[in-house]
Amino acid sequence: MMYIILDLEWDNSYLPSKNRFINQILQIGAVKLNKDFEILDTFEATIKSSFTKRVSGRFSRLTGITNETMRSGIPLETAVKAYNEWIGTDTVTMTWSTSDLFSIIDNEKLLLNNLRFKIDKYLDLQSFIQNEIRMMGVEITSQISLLNAANILKITADELSLHSAKYDSLLCAALLKKCYQKERFEAMIKDTSNPEFFERLCFKPYYISDIKSGNINKEHMKFNCDICGSKGIRKSKWRYRNRWFVADFFCKKCSREFSGRVSFKKTYDNLIVKRKICEVKKKEEGQDEVQSVSSPL
Numbered sequence: 001m002m003y004i005i006l007d008l009e010w011d012n013s014y015l016p017s018k019n020r021f022i023n024q025i026l027q028i029g030a031v032k033l034n035k036d037f038e039i040l041d042t043f044e045a046t047i048k049s050s051f052t053k054r055v056s057g058r059f060s061r062l063t064g065i066t067n068e069t070m071r072s073g074i075p076l077e078t079a080v081k082a083y084n085e086w087i088g089t090d091t092v093t094m095t096w097s098t099s100d101l102f103s104i105i106d107n108e109k110l111l112l113n114n115l116r117f118k119i120d121k122y123l124d125l126q127s128f129i130q131n132e133i134r135m136m137g138v139e140i141t142s143q144i145s146l147l148n149a150a151n152i153l154k155i156t157a158d159e160l161s162l163h164s165a166k167y168d169s170l171l172c173a174a175l176l177k178k179c180y181q182k183e184r185f186e187a188m189i190k191d192t193s194n195p196e197f198f199e200r201l202c203f204k205p206y207y208i209s210d211i212k213s214g215n216i217n218k219e220h221m222k223f224n225c226d227i228c229g230s231k232g233i234r235k236s237k238w239r240y241r242n243r244w245f246v247a248d249f250f251c252k253k254c255s256r257e258f259s260g261r262v263s264f265k266k267t268y269d270n271l272i273v274k275r276k277i278c279e280v281k282k283k284e285e286g287q288d289e290v291q292s293v294s295s296p297l
């Protein structure tokens with residue numbers, strides 16, 4: 001088993017043939033490690049765009065890749081073929097966060113006619129390192145950058161070389177060597193040949209706004225009075241407001257009105273249902289602007 005740390009530099013560019021923007025891959029950097037995380041080899045290719053002669057100012061400042069460097073690069077297809085040859089077989093590929101994977105998917109689809117980056121097994125290195133840093137007792141709230149992680153792990157990073165694909169992958173390798181933990185590392189390795197891997201990756205959680213959605217269980221839309229427990233009688237249509245379905249209910253026993261609210265968030269694996277009961281406020285002018293939806297109930 002060998003390990004590949006892959007790092008891409010991409011520029012957000014307008015692709016005229018598709019009339020949309022794409023995070024165009026302009027540099028591929030990678031390092032190959034043996035099972036003891038010793039460096040065996042490195043890979044670097046700068047890519048010549050097939051549709052633009054210019055890189056953005058931001059990209060150029062960040063990566064040091066100028067228009068001239070980009071134009072003297074090789075075609076993406078050539079670079080990917082060379083990379084695939086270089087990585088060999090029986091490897092785990094790692095990237096710092098999954099954002100490079102999204103760029104890979106997009107480039108494969110729009111620029112690479114069926115040619116794919118060779119990735120058999122995959123591990124999100126950012127996720128692994130963050131977890132290890134947390135285990136050391138350091139609090140992390142949002143996703144950390146490579147530089148922050150290096151600082152926390154007391155690995156000296158040359159800030160001027162950051163955002164060069166090869167340098168970033170070498171820095172990743174140093175971080176990994178510093179906090180490798182076999183069991184937790186192996187548990188995070190994913191098999192990309194399983195179609196679920198990309199489905200899960202590309203799935204964006206969303207709130208259901210269509211009351212007729214097959215994901216909604218109607219039982220979740222029944223409300224009992226929160227004072228006496230009797231079944232509430234729904235007195236209004238369901239309205240959808242800020243991710244919540246809202247309806248007015250009436251409890252006969254208490255002779256009171258209340259508002260029942262329920263939201264449904266669809267994630268790849270689950271449906272997260274939240275419910276609450278609110279007192280009905282006296283209606284004030286313009287306060288209750290809601291969208292009416294028809295209810296199948």
Ligand SMILES: [Zn+2]
Pocket residue numbers: 225226227228229230251252253254255
């Ligand atoms: Zn009641």
